[in-house]
Amino acid sequence: MLKGRMIPVIIPAYNEETRLPKVLESIPDFVDEVIVVDDGSSDGTYKVAKAFSEKDPRIKAIRLKKNCGKGCAMREGINHSSGDVVVFMDADGQHKPGEIIKLVEPVVSGNADMVIGARKGDVSQRPIHRRLSNIITTRLIRLKLRQYVYDTQSGFRAFSRQFLPEIESDRYEVETEMLIKAAKMGARIKEVPVSMIYDPSREGRFGIRDVFRFIGALLRF
Numbered sequence: 001m002l003k004g005r006m007i008p009v010i011i012p013a014y015n016e017e018t019r020l021p022k023v024l025e026s027i028p029d030f031v032d033e034v035i036v037v038d039d040g041s042s043d044g045t046y047k048v049a050k051a052f053s054e055k056d057p058r059i060k061a062i063r064l065k066k067n068c069g070k071g072c073a074m075r076e077g078i079n080h081s082s083g084d085v086v087v088f089m090d091a092d093g094q095h096k097p098g099e100i101i102k103l104v105e106p107v108v109s110g111n112a113d114m115v116i117g118a119r120k121g122d123v124s125q126r127p128i129h130r131r132l133s134n135i136i137t138t139r140l141i142r143l144k145l146r147q148y149v150y151d152t153q154s155g156f157r158a159f160s161r162q163f164l165p166e167i168e169s170d171r172y173e174v175e176t177e178m179l180i181k182a183a184k185m186g187a188r189i190k191e192v193p194v195s196m197i198y199d200p201s202r203e204g205r206f207g208i209r210d211v212f213r214f215i216g217a218l219l220r221f
């Protein structure tokens with residue numbers, strides 16, 4: 001089924017030297033290209049990605065001198081990628097590389113243009129501002145799209161290249177932007193359940209300012 005389809009996976013990474021190896025070790029064989037965009041990390045993320053690229057020719061390590069944000073790094077990854085089914089995955093191990101196939105399959109078989117890996121893990125230990133902002137933005141996005149999307153913020157996604165929107169956002173609002181733009185482009189959006197490995201010892205960098213960025217993205221796009 002995947003024969004003749006070029007499948008790149010783009011991984012934006014910021015300070016993930018300890019978590020990235022597990023992700024890169026388990027990339028499935030059918031993936032043609034893995035682009036790790038190290039975004040001005042202050043730890044050894046680039047070194048790790050580079051070491052993997054020397055062992056596995058599919059892996060490319062890109063280094064941005066200054067931290068420019070998740071959206072900005074994803075844009076850079078897209079510019080370096082080739083292939084018709086483009087996958088995005090977080091670098092922190094919250095997604096299972098073994099589940100990439102679940103995202104790719106509906107696109108390859110012509111049943112969807114964008115596939116979201118909908119996470120159903122236990123997030124009760126997440127800070128309240130994260131949970132609240134997620135509930136509010138998700139509801140607003142559903143209203144805007146007039147479509148039910150369960151996990152609007154998942155960073156684990158696949159796009160058919162024709163429906164890959166141009167990214168303008170630099171930070172976490174990128175997921176909202178891409179979802180809204182893809183819907184406007186007429187993409188058939190599908191969700192598939194994926195597992196989520198949530199590590200409460202590690203809360204991301206998402207802050208209150210990001211909540212306002214989400215709202216901005218909702219109004220803008």
Ligand SMILES: Nc1nc2c(ncn2[C@@H]2O[C@H](COP(=O)(O)OP(=O)(O)O[C@H]3O[C@H](CO)[C@@H](O)[C@H](O)[C@@H]3O)[C@@H](O)[C@H]2O)c(=O)[nH]1
Pocket residue numbers: 012013014015016037038039067068069070071073074089090091092093094153154155156172175203204205206
């Ligand atoms: N390149 C780059 N990557 C970044 C940056 N900030 C975060 N990332 C990467 O983006 C992923 C998620 O970032 P976290 O900071 O760990 O956030 P989270 O709360 O665990 O992520 C969830 O919420 C985000 C915001 O909605 C989502 O983007 C993400 O996919 C996930 O759903 C990680 O792989 C992290 O390395 C950055 O400035 N630059």
